[in-house]
Amino acid sequence: MDHLFLVVVSGIASGAVYGLLGLGLVIIYRATDVVNFALASMATLAVYVALTVVNRGLGVWAGLLAAVLVAVVVGLIVREVLLRPLGTGRLFAALVMTMGVSLVVEATVADVWGTEPRAFPPLVEGRVTIGSAALATQDLVVIGVSAVAMLAVGWLFTRTTLGSAMRAAAESATTAQIIGVPAQKVARIAWALGLGLAALASVLYVPKVGLAPMVLSAPLFRAFAGIFLGGLTSMHGAVIGGVTIGVLENLAASYVSANFRDTFVFVLTVLILLLRPQGLFGTRSFERV
Structure with missing residues (x-):
C-alpha cells in the first residue's frame, strides 16, 4: 500500500507538469488558433538561462523568475515577428512555422x-515521511506550486474583466472585435501566459530528470x-487529462512494465x-455546410 501511495503521488507530480504544459497550449490555441509546437523548446531555452542565473549564485527561485521572463519575451517576439504576419486562418502555415x-x-x-545533460537544483531539498512512506519534498512542492498556478489561471478567466475578454476572443475573435475586445492584446496576453506556464512547468520538471536540449519532448507529447x-478546447480538461496521464503512466511503469508505460497510456x-x-470535457462542434 505504501508503494502504491508513492507511485500515485509521484504520478500526480508528473501529471501536474503535463497539466501546466497542456494548459499553456490550450490557452494559446483558444486565443489565437495556433498549436504552438515550439512551446517546449522555448521553455527549455528559458530553463538554460535559469541554470545560468543559478550558477551565478542568485538562487533557484531567481532562476525560476528568469525562466518565466525569458519564455514570455521569446514567445512574444516569435508571435509578433513570425506568426502575426501570417494573418488569421493560416492554421497549417502557423503550425509549420512553430515546428x-x-x-x-x-x-x-x-x-x-x-x-551533455546537466543537473538542475530542486526548489526544495529533502524528503517528507508520511506514515512509512518517504516522499521527495520536491514532488510535494511541484504539486503545490502547480495547483496554485492552475487556480490563479482559473480565477483570472472566471473572475476578472481580462479573463472575460479572453474567453470572448476564444469563442469568436470576430465577434469579440465587434464588441470592442482588443483581439491582438488578448492574443499577446495569452501567449505570455501560456509560455510563462510552460517555463514554470519546466523548472519544476528538470530537477527530477536533468536538463538537456530535448528534455521536454516526451512531456510535450504526454501533455498533448x-x-x-x-x-x-477545455482548460480544466487539459489539467485533469495531464494529471490522469501522469498517474496512469506511473502505475503502468510500476505494475506492468516501464518499457510499455507510454504504450499503455x-x-x-x-x-x-x-x-x-x-x-x-470538450464540446462537440458543428458546422453548417
Whole structure:
C-alpha cells in the first residue's frame, strides 16, 4: 500500500507538469488558433538561462523568475515577428512555422550550452515521511506550486474583466472585435501566459530528470495526450487529462512494465477518443455546410 501511495503521488507530480504544459497550449490555441509546437523548446531555452542565473549564485527561485521572463519575451517576439504576419486562418502555415522555430531553438540551445545533460537544483531539498512512506519534498512542492498556478489561471478567466475578454476572443475573435475586445492584446496576453506556464512547468520538471536540449519532448507529447483526453478546447480538461496521464503512466511503469508505460497510456487515450472524440470535457462542434 505504501508503494502504491508513492507511485500515485509521484504520478500526480508528473501529471501536474503535463497539466501546466497542456494548459499553456490550450490557452494559446483558444486565443489565437495556433498549436504552438515550439512551446517546449522555448521553455527549455528559458530553463538554460535559469541554470545560468543559478550558477551565478542568485538562487533557484531567481532562476525560476528568469525562466518565466525569458519564455514570455521569446514567445512574444516569435508571435509578433513570425506568426502575426501570417494573418488569421493560416492554421497549417502557423503550425509549420512553430515546428521550424522549435528546431531552430533546439539547435541554438545545443550550440550555446552543449548537449551533455546537466543537473538542475530542486526548489526544495529533502524528503517528507508520511506514515512509512518517504516522499521527495520536491514532488510535494511541484504539486503545490502547480495547483496554485492552475487556480490563479482559473480565477483570472472566471473572475476578472481580462479573463472575460479572453474567453470572448476564444469563442469568436470576430465577434469579440465587434464588441470592442482588443483581439491582438488578448492574443499577446495569452501567449505570455501560456509560455510563462510552460517555463514554470519546466523548472519544476528538470530537477527530477536533468536538463538537456530535448528534455521536454516526451512531456510535450504526454501533455498533448492529456489535452486530447480532456478536450482540446477545455482548460480544466487539459489539467485533469495531464494529471490522469501522469498517474496512469506511473502505475503502468510500476505494475506492468516501464518499457510499455507510454504504450499503455496512449492506447487508453485512443480508446477513450474512439468513444468520445471531443475528449472527456470538450464540446462537440458543428458546422453548417
